[in-house]
Amino acid sequence: MxxxxxxxxxxxxxxxxxxxxxxxxxxxxxxxxxxxxxxxxxxxxxxxxxxxxxxxxxxxxxxxxxxxxxxxxxxxxxxxxxxxxxxxxxxxxxxxxxxxxxxxxxxxxxxxxxxxxxxxxxxxxxxxxxxxxxxxxxxxxxRPVYELIGGPSRSHVECYATGNDTDWHMELGFRATKLACPHGPADGLEGLDANEALFAKARELVGPQVEIMLDCWMSMDVEYVVRLAQRLARYEPRWIEDSLNPDDLDGFEALRRRLPGVGLAGGEHWYVPQTFLHAASRRLLDVLQPDIGWAGGLTGLLRIAAIADAAGIAVIPHAGMNTPYGQHFGLAVPGSHMGEFFLGSGVGVPLDETKLFPGQGVPVDGKVTVSDAPGFGLGVDLDGIARMKA
Ligand SMILES: [Mg+2]
The missing domain is CATH 3.30.390.10 (Enolase-like, N-terminal domain)
Incomplete structure (x- = not known):
């Protein structure tokens, strides 16, 4: 053995x-x-x-x-x-x-x-x-990992891009984009105005046929999210994400009660399947976003995906399309219908130059094609791994 x-x-x-x-x-x-x-x-x-x-x-x-x-x-x-x-x-x-x-x-x-x-x-x-x-x-x-876990479920993964260079996302061919919200409760009404202006500008730029989401990175409270969601409703956000302290599970319940018609996403700062079970069984969120490098690896994410699928809730792993690990998950798991590609590199720099592993794919026209090389198809040998060491 x-x-x-x-x-x-x-x-x-x-x-x-x-x-x-x-x-x-x-x-x-x-x-x-x-x-x-x-x-x-x-x-x-x-x-x-x-x-x-x-x-x-x-x-x-x-x-x-x-x-x-x-x-x-x-x-x-x-x-x-x-x-x-x-x-x-x-x-x-x-x-x-x-x-x-x-x-x-x-x-x-x-x-x-x-x-x-x-x-x-x-x-x-x-x-x-x-x-x-x-x-x-x-x-x-x-065999490629996506086969070992029962995939492929699709020929490629459709991605959305995350970041506030919305024009660059459109130039790259993405059909969905997510903004990072600049202001929270500490910025008062002025911040609320600025958040609305940012979203309105993005909607004007992309038109009605592109989805826009909003990431709030644990920054808000229930009251603020409700006010923000009311302001944004006319611009049709696909979802509002990661808005509360991740441990405030009662808060997510209150949010769901107060915003019944608004798409809510989260879970990138949850780490164990039990938290996802809690959220899925109460339908606190519409999209669960565990990170494959944070929430227990592929085994952890497959457990979370099974919980989510039983509840009819999508799993779109946090920044899943930035790593070969997330790409194999996204290609294989039926309920993971979209991938997130975080875009923090300079405008005009080809995405192919921003990847950690030579073997991994990057989005082309918003779609990732996943390597079918054995394992995760990283494309590095032991010398390459030795060169990564700090
Ligand atoms: Mg996020």
């Missing part, structure tokens, strides 16, 4: 994490200098720029090697704490375990974490290991 011989997590070099990008931008990306509504906005010194209070932890790579030398590679976030959980806790306990037993190993890592919580940073660690194990399994079985 193939067993796990080695698990190693490490920090990924930041210049590699954002892709090779040699074409100069003809305009700086919207992210440069933009104010984005955020949960810290109530504290003046942290209001203007969320990079001031967010940790500088780098992306995390995780290499799992099996007893015959075969290997798989996963990626997650949040640097040293997640690296410590993998290298000092989960990893050593999994040595000698069956390398293809993704269900068993996911069950173990989430239970290893139970004394300090299986969500949050431990879920990032579980995700890194789980994605590496699925990559390994695909390479051992010589």
């Amino acid at each position: 193939l067993t796990i011989e080695r698990i190693e997590a490490f920090a990924i070099r930041s210049d590699i994490a954002s892709g090779p990008g040699h074409t100069p931008a003809r305009r700086a990306p919207w992210l440069a200098g933009a104010e984005i509504a955020a949960p810290l906005a109530r504290h003046a010194r942290f209001k203007r720029d969320r990079t001031v209070w967010r940790p500088k932890w780098p992306a995390v790579g995780c290499l799992v090697t099996a007893s015959d030398g075969s290997w798989g590679f996963g990626v997650s976030r949040y640097g040293s704490p997640v690296i410590a959980i993998v290298n000092e806790h989960f990893g050593p306990l999994l040595i000698g375990e069956p390398a293809l037993a993704t269900e068993r190993l996911w069950d173990m890592t989430t239970r290893f974490a139970s004394p300090y919580g299986a969500g949050g940073l431990s879920a990032y660690a579980t995700s890194a290991i789980d994605l590496a194990l699925w990559d390994l399994k695909g390479k051992v079985l010589k």
